[in-house]
Structure formats: structure tokens, C-alpha cells
Amino acid sequence: MAAHLAAVTEAVFSQLPPSVRFSSEDEAFLAGHAPELARLEDHLVQGFYDILFAHAATARVLSSGERAEREMALRRWWRRTLQGPFDTHYWEWQAAVGLIHVRVGVSNPMMIGMWGWTLNALQEALAGKLSLPPQEAGRLMEVFHRLAATVQALTAESYLQNYLAVLANSTGITAELIHRLVAVELAALDPSAHGQKAPTASGV
């Protein structure tokens, strides 16, 4: 049984501070540039899948069918994003991607890594291929960063919530109990013992 996508979407929006998430002004600004941005589709899709097919762990995920078929996922996403609207349906679809990714074996590091690449590729293309004035390009990149934060939050949170929902359903252990197990276990953990090395003599 999957997590409720509407509930996941609502929870993510309530957690994201409004100033850091994609807004209606962002939507209007993006729509104004949609015709030029549409010209970047082939360039983005080519670069995105070149990277994924060149790396064993990501290539394995894409192994079924033709490359052109796999590319359709990103093409559809890019077209729908430029077309708008950014309504409940769009955001719930981004949450659904989390569920689709769990099913097909796309991890969050893969997804987040490719978001980083996409933002860099866009930044380069706005100044290069599209020759946008720096101010315009800068504003557009801010919009893309808020879009990235919102979509990544939805996809990653939905990935986690679906993972937990399936685990809860298959074992009969409620989500509340899973949260409790996590809390009990982490209460005994000393975070300062993790992720930090003892300082060296030079202090670096």
C-alpha cells in the first residue's frame, strides 16, 4: 500500500518556508521564458542520459528498452514544467516520481546528483545557447533553484514515506511504531561521535 500522495505533498509544502519554494511569481516568470527554454530540451536530455548511461549504477536502472524510450521521462517532465500550470496535479506528480523511483531503483543520491547537473547545465545554456542578459539569466536561475528545492523535497520525501508505508504494511508495524523505534534507537546515539574527526594539530 502506497503513501497518500496528497498528504505527502501537503506535508512537504507545510515544511518548506514559503520564501524558498516555487511561487506564483516564479510561475509567471518561467511561463514568460517558456518558448526559448523549450529549445533546450534536446541539449538537456542528451547530457542527462549521457551521464546516466556512462555510470554503471545508473545505467543498470535504465537497462530495459531503448534509450529514446527512457529519455521520454525527462522530455515529458520538461515539457509539462514549461507548459504549467503548477497546480496540485503537478506537485502530486512530483511526489509520485518518488514512488516510481523506489519501484525502478533510482536512489535519492542519483536523483539529487542529477538535479545538480541540470541546474549547472541550465545556467550554462542561459548565457550560452540562449544568450540571455545576465540579470535575466540570474533571475531565471533563482526560479529554477526554487523549483529544484520544491521538486526534490517532494520526490525525496515521497520516496521515504512510500518506503515506510510499504514496510509498515508488509510487517503490520504501524508508521507511528516505526517512528517510535527510530526515536528510541536514536535517543541512545551520541551524534558527536559520528561524522567528525578529532581535530588535528593544525586545527584543519
Next chain:
Amino acid sequence: MAVAEELNSVLGRLRAAVPELSAALVATTDGLPIAHSLNAGDANRLAAMAATALGLGRRICETYGGGEFRETSVSGSEGQMYIYSAGSKAVLGVVARLGANVGLIHLEARDAASQVSQILERR
């Protein structure tokens, strides 16, 4: 009498009837301890584990068509833990030393689980 007091007296009677028990606790199905009597150990962790075993046991029963889940046990080289369904909202867990009288434990603990269930269903 408050619910916690009632549950504690059920656990007290259970431990008096079976002296080989080293722990007895009642937890919600979400893993919160609501009454416990332990010689040692962490009630929070034991409660969460008992609720986990209950959830899994219920699902296993459903999957093989075993009807309503009643109890499960975990045996180690030094002792055993028995986990009983205590109605729809709770679980009863008891820990016994190796060599304890299993028949007596089941007899007393099943009765205690049904008392726990009655106390909580009344609320």
C-alpha cells in the same frame, strides 16, 4: 483506580504468581510503555520491540490464515521473552530466566493479557 494503577497491579500479581519472571510490561501497539515492572533494562526499548513482534505476528497470522494473533516467543541461550496480544490496543511482554516453567507462564500471562485488554477496552 487509574488505568496505570490497575495495569500495575495486574503486572504485580503476575510477577508474584511466576517468580522466575525478570520483567513484565504492557505497551501500546505503537510501542509506548504504559505499565512495567522490570528488574533491569530499558522499558522504552522493550516496549517498542514487543509492539514490533506483535505487529509482525499479526501480519504472519493473517498471511497463513491463522486467525487472530495470540502470542509469540523469542528464546535465547539465557532466557525467553513471551509476547501476548492484549486486546486491540496493547501488548503484554514478559521475560523469563532459562528453565522457567513455561506452562505456568502461559497460564498466568494469558490471564493477565485478558485483564489488560478488559481494562483498556473499558476506557
